[in-house]
Amino acid sequence: MRFIQLDAEQRQQLDLTYKTSPDHRERQRAQGLLLSDRRWKLAQIADLFAVDRDTVSEWFDRWQNQQSLRDAARSGRPAVLSPEEKKA
Helix, strand or coil, X not given: CCCCCCCHHHHHHHHHHHHHCXXXXXXXXXXXXXXXXXXXXXXXXXXXXXCCHHHHHHHHHHHHHHCCCCCXXXXXXXXXXXXXXXXX
């Protein structure tokens, strides 16, 4: 079994992320880490969010290695519209 141990500062940071982040995935990951700190099993968290256990394990790895919940930068086609054009 694998659990994430959080100190008070990390718990506060994740709780703030969970409540205020505009990114749904980031909020989901923060909640998953908070649940792990409360001794929820990896499989329970995966079931709750309807994701694979490996996905939750990757959230834990990213948190332990980088203290980050954000998606990694992705390659792809550059944007066609400029920010000003998008607003219009």
